[in-house]
Amino acid sequence: MxxxxxxxxxxxxxxxxxxxxxxxxxxxxxxxxxxxxxxxxxxxxxxxxxxxxxxxxxxxxxxxxxxxxxxxxxxxxxxxxxxxxxxxxxxxxxxxxxxxxxxxxxxxxxxxxxxxxxxxxxxxxxxxxxxxxxxxxxxxxxxxxxxxxxxxxxxxxxxxxxxxxxxxxxxxxxxxxxxxxxxxxxxxxxxxxxxxxxxxxxxxxxxxxxRYTDIDAGLWKKVVDSMTGLKYLGTSSILDVANSNQALPTRNYSATTYKDAGKIDGEALRKHTINVNTCHSCLVACKRVTQSKKYNIITEGPEYETLMALGSNLCVNSLDDIIKSNYLCNKYGLDTISTGAAVAGLIEASEKNRTKYKIAWGDYDGVHKLIEMIAKREGIGAELAEGAAAFAQKHDVPYYTVKGLDFPGHDCRGLAGQGLSYAVSNRGADHLYSMEYMEEYGSPERTIITGKAKRVVYNENRNAVLDSMALCKFSVRFYTMDDYLKILSKITGSMEEKDMQMLGASIVEMERRFNCKRGFDKKDDVLPKIMKPSGFEEELKSYYRLRGWAKNGCPE
Structure with missing residues (x-):
């Protein structure tokens, strides 16, 4: 290579x-x-x-x-x-x-x-x-x-x-x-x-x-034959699921359901969808090309996370206005989740009179203005550009991050195992690090954290290998472990599940060792108080034991 x-x-x-x-x-x-x-x-x-x-x-x-x-x-x-x-x-x-x-x-x-x-x-x-x-x-x-x-x-x-x-x-x-x-x-x-x-x-x-001609036809057939909301609505299909599972962040994470979810969900977005887009070697085509006639805008997205961050979490219930926010973030090169979290913190600070800048929940014009101010570091945008946590600490309002990374759209008050995953992720509050939320939606045990450390470890290891091959993690909805092992064997020679787990674990541990040398440890594997499920500390200890790490959360 x-x-x-x-x-x-x-x-x-x-x-x-x-x-x-x-x-x-x-x-x-x-x-x-x-x-x-x-x-x-x-x-x-x-x-x-x-x-x-x-x-x-x-x-x-x-x-x-x-x-x-x-x-x-x-x-x-x-x-x-x-x-x-x-x-x-x-x-x-x-x-x-x-x-x-x-x-x-x-x-x-x-x-x-x-x-x-x-x-x-x-x-x-x-x-x-x-x-x-x-x-x-x-x-x-x-x-x-x-x-x-x-x-x-x-x-x-x-x-x-x-x-x-x-x-x-x-x-x-x-x-x-x-x-x-x-x-x-x-x-x-x-x-x-x-x-x-x-x-x-x-x-x-x-x-x-x-190299892959003897296996790719079977994999393509699986993708074609599988029925999933990703094909029909893209990632926006998740919004109703999150809302019904009390896992849709709303009003700066102060609530987990949104009364206007039906106005911004996947079915509502269909009315603005004019085309679909896809990636190389993918027939799922989960990307939606959308149009806002109100603003004369055509763009790609918004994805589910954006519908949450610039929609429910800001109490904006108009898709035209969320589409424009998404467009502006893409235009200026801003992460939509962190942009939404920063703006949500400002709105709460304004509501509590802890900043001179005034903006209310649902003020989409104000949101559009702030996106540009953040990108240019102008006025209050210069403070927001440092991230939601830094802004909130300065203005004494709540913030919801792990290791500085803002929570995405799968709230751990409705998905307890995902909460553990957020806390231990080497990237911070990242829903894709283990994707525990996919195991928990619709489960009667979704609010119970006990016993989930083992699955979080397994999924983290699997995903580290997928990121290295590099395969889209939505493939887990279509492929079995046998499929992954067949693909890996084409790359590395014979590969068994335990080998895949060992490889993934070594990648996760490399990241953890580097972070520990930067001063990170157990004190950083935490959740905001209002999001911490009962039994969290014991399951965190179990996670460290399964990893073979010390009690301080760092490899020996």
Whole structure:
């Protein structure tokens, strides 16, 4: 496997072979974590030139296997201060895979704005850094269009930051093909701190298809034959389920059901849906292309998490207005969950007269204004750009985070096992780290935490391997463990379930060791008081025992 190393400070680019000690982690999150932990000192600050960004593809990225479009970026998050891996769908990962590099390591800081072009017809050079002064200040949409013309590529070949990344907002995204995101932890701010506006990948290498021909037909049939709300409504199908399970965050997480859920759910969104979109090698097509005639906007999304964060959690019950909020976050390159959480904190502070800035619940015009202010760090937006927790602590209002990461749309007051998963996740309150919520929705034991540590460990290990292959985690709705083992055996040789679990556990433990060296331990594996289920502390101890970690939550 090859890697590309880009030093922005020295303006140098070189290629190298990935050592065998790292290749055992396959690719994606596992490979990036191993490389990052080996190269970056644990005391590095997120917004410092010594922090690195590592883009990785998985062994399956761009292959014929269904759900194989995912790709990964790893760095230290300015929002959580932890090692943070974020992955995206779409097609950029496939284009990066076609350059022949499994990993792209970006280090240092450019003295002025640049973008990285990786492509064919480069002569003796594998890639080059190009001036991006003319792109700096452009939003995601503008920058993407300019790059496609300048580099003669498609939208799918681009990964860019918007003005939120340039202003180093702590929850700025890296956006691919305009509307897909490396979301949550603010890695767009790291990219902005490095004066790196974009990465353009345009390789000519063919991705070998023959390796999987004896198994991919059966997997495709499973996807085609399966009935799921993801096909019919996309992720918006989850909203009614969350609401009926008392797990839909509402009014700055103060409630778990929303009386106007029917106005913003999947069926309501159908009236605004004009098309569907998908990722490479996926027939599920869970992405909805929506239109707001009120604002004359066409965009991709909103996803369920956005309907929660910019809808129920702000008491905004109009899809036109949520669609516009989603559009603005994509335009500026902002994470919708953290944006919604920050704005919710401001609204509560305004309600309690703890800030001079005035905004009420349901004030969609005010929300739209604030999104731009956050992206530009203007006025109160400069405070919100530091994250919901920092703002709330300053203004003495409640906040709902783990390790600085805002809670997503699967409230642990209705899903107790998911609460344990949020607390122990190395990324903070991340619903995709174990996806325990998928086991709990509709279960009569969903509010009981006792005995769920074992399943959280199992799912965390499984998902770490999926992130390394890299497969979309929605594949768990279609594939069996036997399916995963057949795929893995094509990559690594014979693979049994215990081997997959051991590999996943080693990735989770690498992340945990790095975080512990940064000062994280049991004190950070916590839930807000109002969200903590009975029996939490005992189940946390059980989790540590199952992991083989010390009582302080760190590996021995």
């Amino acid at each position: 090859n890697l590309l190393r880009v030093n922005l400070t020295k303006q140098t680019i070189c290629t190298d072979e990935i050592d065998d000690e790292f290749s055992c982690f396959i690719g994606g999150r596992g490979l990036a974590t191993a490389l990052f932990a080996d190269e970056v000192k644990p005391d590095v600050k997120p917004l410092h030139s010594d922090n690195k960004l590592i883009f990785t593809t998985g062994a399956l990225t761009g292959s014929s296997i269904p759900f194989s479009a995912r790709h990964n970026v790893t760095s230290i998050s300015p929002l959580t201060n932890t090692i943070f891996s974020s992955n995206a769908g779409g097609n950029f990962g496939c284009e990066l895979a076609r350059t022949g590099y499994r990993a792209v390591i970006i280090e240092g800081r450019a003295s002025s704005p640049v973008y990285l072009y990786i492509g064919e017809n480069m002569g003796d050079e594998p890639a080059e850094l190009r001036d991006a002064a003319h792109l700096w200040g452009a939003d995601v949409f503008e920058a993407t269009v300019r790059l496609t013309k300048e580099c003669r590529v498609h939208f799918r070949n681009t990964a860019v930051i918007g003005i939120a990344g340039e202003h180093q907002v702590y929850f700025a995204n890296i956006m691919t093909q305009m509307h897909r995101a490396f979301g949550r932890g603010g890695l767009g701010a790291v990219m902005g701190n490095k004066n790196l506006k974009a990465v353009v990948a345009s390789g000519g290498n063919m991705i070998p298809a023959g």
